Amino acid sequence: MSWQGAVIRWTLRRTFRPATEQPIDVDYVRTRTSKRLWTPRAPSGWRLREQYDAAPLRGEWLERRRAPGQPAPRTILYLHGGGYYFCSPKTHRAITFGLAMRADADLFSLDYRLAPEHPFPAALDDALAAWRSLLDSGVRADSIVIGGDSAGGGLALATLVALRDAGGPLPAGAVLFSPWTDLAATGASLRDNDGRDPMFRGEVFERVAPLYLGVTPATHPLASPLYAELHGLPPLFLRAGSTEVLVDDTRRVAARAADAGVEIDCAIWPDMPHIWPIYAPFMPEARRVLDEAAGFARRVTGGGHAPGGGDPRAAQSSETSIA
Template identity: 70%
Template sequence: MSWQNALVRWYLRNSFLPATREPIDVARVRAHTAKRVWTPSPPGGFRLREQYDAADAPLRGEWLLREAGATRTVLYLHGGGYYFCSPKSHRTITFGLAPRAKADVFSLDYRLAPEHPFPAALDDALAAYRCMLAAGRRAESIVIAGDSAGGGLALATLVALRDAGDRLPAGAVLFSAWTDLACTGASLRENDGRDPMFTGEVFARVAPLYLGGASATNPHASPLHASLHGLPPLFMLAGSTEVLLDDTRRVAERARAAGVHVECEIARGLPHIWPIYAPFMPEARRALDDAARFVQRVTVEADVPGPQSSATSIAS
């Protein structure tokens, strides 16, 4: 364990964890997160294109574009329990992944709960992916990625695309994915007190914010409960002490049983979505290295057009 990991775990245990025992205050959490966001500079050889106007939908969010041109694309879905965080809060991941994978990365600013409950986030992810295809980006050159709730959303997007008969992307990268909003994993109890970031019971309080009136076992909200046959390759990471560990472990087991190629690492003693601590934490840098290699392995290189306005993309 690196000293950087030890420091992050100490900070989370003393700062973040106590807050998960308190009643959920959506406005306070959002304001706190927005104030604490550290924004790295775009990596060399890339330019940032922000498009946060309502007219930018379905590609509302931000592009990180490779100036030399890219042959692959990552559609990134940020975490935050479906009710907070943004593409800006997760730039350490997207800005770290893009140069490693030599890919354009689009980070989606999907609608948040509770104002926009399920299936709003899923509808936004589906619309963004379909818009990319309509604009000329090939499915075989796209990987969908996400962390925590965004990881569950990425997997749910794959399931929904398959169910609708759409062309599937080349694969998915899932960091500490929350895949079971019914909160049935044994690790919620077994790792309660070991996870430096979350109590085991907090997810049962967060889930209704997103679900609204939907069933917690709806496969498009909780993809753990979906049939996973026919999905593209999955790259999954989770820490051994996470309360959400079983949300990754069970998906990996069920996906493999369904014939899906799965690369899954359970890393000892690393916190929830540790890739977000790049470049500070060496384990985070290695995780992004591994994820980028997966993106390069599963994608078919293809000429991809630059991002267009949503109106042009839909019309093309």
């Protein structure tokens, strides 16, 4: 692990995790997150276009400045994490900006409705509406990659399941960072990594899940896609850290999808914290995993690997059993 990664783990263990052990105060968490917000500037040659009053594409675009009439080679629809009840496209710009640049993709980060004011299936409905809006605007389905982290990763996977069930076109693939796929909280890592995870105790997810679920059973396949039939999905790229309490949400989905015949690129990185790509400006491991994700996005949309991505196996853990 890099020294930057070690510092981030140390900081999270002493600041973030104690806060998550307190009773959930939705307004306080949202306010605290907004006050601590740091976001990178739009990179040179790109423009940030915010449209927070324009449903169904409510959120923000990061677009490369191209010659008039020149379309983007690919588009990423990104769904941010935050337990379904906090965070926003703005909090996740370190991921979205880094991924868009590396993949040479126009990226739309969706500002989906949050729980508990808008419980399941509001976020899913918003993701499906955004997908339909992209297609209606002329973006080809096979040029789109859907992505997400944590709750957004679970939401991205649920969106794929809903699209498959509806019989319509599917994205070219999905990029899932530390996805939360089991709101019933049955993964063994919730116990085994309790105390090892620098961000969370295992029990926190049992307290957060009801905010999103409302009256919906925790095993509903579109709320917890671990319980969905996963056949017929496009290729999936999954990454999680070995000490995360949620790592089994990645392992089990990857195994079930592979058994269903889905192409899987899954790796468990040693000692990485939950959604470590968000530390890309400071952490070498975060930049490397974004290189890998961008290479996947280029490949499944027909564009090859991102330059400078390196060997996609270079930082994978020996725990990786699905590739």
